[in-house]
Amino acid sequence: MQNKLATVSQIQPFSCVDGPGSRLVIFLQGCNYNCKNCHNPHTIDLCDHCGDCVPTCPTQALTLVTTEGTSRIDWDSEPCTQCDTCLSVCPKQSSPKTRQYSVEDLLVLIHNQRHFINGITISGGEASLQLAFIIELFKAIKSNKELSHLTCMLDTNGSLSINGWHKLLPYLDSAMIDLKAWQEETHRYITGRDHHRVFQSLRLLAEHGKLYEVRLLHIPGISDFDSEIEAVATYLKQLPNSVRVKLNAFQHHGVTGEARQWGTCSEEQMKLLASALSQRGVGNLVLPSIYL
């Protein structure tokens, strides 16, 4: 059990936007949603080590290693220039630039940064798909004298089952959940999944005082927060006052496919949604600081 490994797509040592204070953010690879508007589509699928990307790498940072009949892509970060050619040629839109980390590996990393951060946030992809690893990591942090002051947070799409949440709650300080759309069919259109579990997760976390933030991504004409404003506002108002309602503005960065044709969200559109919510009594709204 001590040797669980997580597939990590990226580690951000100093983030100001993934929870309170400064945070070390671990982005896990793999997601169970298939959002049309995904800003990081290469984090959705796990690499199947087909090797198609290997010859396209301009600096030979990728090699296909075969041991006992199993092939694996080996990524060397030294020569890698992050040109992302590998991402553009992948038939699964998946990143070969992931790394396996053990809990111990991450503890060393976190220990080195402990004076500079208020906590750690596990994000994705969809982090909760690697729940057992997260529980083990959080447990280890909480029981380490030098790290136990760090808050442990999860950034999730909310699809984790109630059972899963109950296993995590003892070690979790709080979570941030994306609510992708209000209506079931809109949610299904955007993500390919229904959203019963998202609402269940929101309720459960709110009840336990562990909901830090609900995030709404406003895609004008696509997401339905503005057309369903009354219901959305009524719902948000019954959440505890401490819950931040973070409004994100849809942009094209990283987006591929049909969502590229969708209009981006301007500052004016964002402010319109924000004022419609606050007029209906929704407080603790957080707006984007930049629109690019």
Added chain:
Amino acid sequence: MAFQDNLVQIISDPNLSPKQKSNYLALAAEASLPYLSISIAVNQAKEAGIICDMFEGHAPFKPRYVLPDYVKFLQQGSQYLELSPVQDFDEALNALTIIYHHVPSVTSIPVYLGQLDDILLPYTDGIDAESIYRKLKLFWIMLDRTLSDAFMHVNIGPSDNIICRTILRIDAELKQIAPNLTFMYDPDITPDELLQIAASNICECSKPHIANYPIHANAYDGQGFGIVSCYNSLPLAGGANTLVRLNLKQVALKALNIEDFFANTLPHYCQLTYELIESRARFLHEESNFFNSFLVKEGLIEESRFAPMFGIYGMAEAVNILQGNPEITEDSLDKPSQYYGHNQAANKLGHRISKALDTIIKSTPVTYGYHGRALLHSQGGISLDKDVTPGVRIPYGSEPNPIAHIQALAEHHQYYTSGISDILTIDETVKSNPQAMFQLCKGALSLGFREFTANVASNDLVRVTGYMIKLSDIAAFKQQGSRTNTTGLGAEAAANTGMLNRKPRVVAQELSPNYAK
């Protein structure tokens, strides 16, 4: 250009104010004198850009930085200025306003306005907070408009008091480039909440600069110290008689290898630097008659508390050259892993150089020094520096994430008694999360950072080398000139050194497009 043509050009420059013209004319006059007598070797090193006298002038008649004891000044009044001892808050502000105009420095106006909370607190009895706020706000505006130069520097903290809090409030409100501001932090004295206010101010206006009070205080005696100009720590009631700096990049280029650098080249050029320091300090102390001034006679400064600053710059290039790294190009910027700031061996070599310098500084006597010694300084750069990085900083545009940045440089800080400024550029997302700035600052100080300085990307008010400029001023500068002396330097520095190309570190996944280049 002929001397007189130069004067005509200064006089007729459409972008300079009469006062700025007077300053340039004075500099031209001083520069027309023969240089102090120095050896051929020193002159050659100077001409070759290995040693630099910071263009302080051919015949120094004022110290580079002067830190008068303003507490004493207010208590005793001044015979020379015909001022009685100060009785109340208004008189204190008035007396300070007067004396500031009589405190010289290399910029011709004061670089040190004092530890204002220590200075003003005794005169706050019976005045309500709102009155203090109004009076200080007018004082703050006066400083920016009359002594326009962001080398002018105020100190506050580490104690929690009304002057300190009011100044922080006013500074964030007005967002002026002047005065520059240092907040002293002492974990045993300063409440976290006060540091949090200072950190929020940094997010607002890139000020204040945070000084590690215990480290600075331990470096000086009980009479104290001050932070002046662009982060120079110096003895209170004294200052810096001169600053001569050594270009480590050039020294490294002269070395055959790392061992030759430490055994021969570095000691040799340090020796020449000392020769220049000696001749400049000797002229100031023995020929210029500066130390006959009322500041000395009335006990506001003491000649024995002046020290030369031994500055260094180009550490990054020196390390990369000694390690045989190719020059950083556009292509290598993304992954400069073998370079200074990114690579452990490179960073360690840098630390070794700082330690070697420290040993030289502590064992080399000077005629006019603090306890007979010069003070080591990591020099923040001047606008003429091309292809060489200030102090021990990591080259612009190649900085790692803020934590790695701090970890790479922390080890240097113990050696630079008279100041070291490593400017961290933080992504603008920190603006809505000042707690992150607070934590980063605490982390840096706990790791031994002598001073913590941060620019927030996208703030109009930013720091260039050590002083503050407004980006909007730079844009307007070419057309209309600027009321502020330092903006000209900033525009020049921006054009020459690429320092405004410092990369912000965007950390948001969804908001990351602005650093995707």
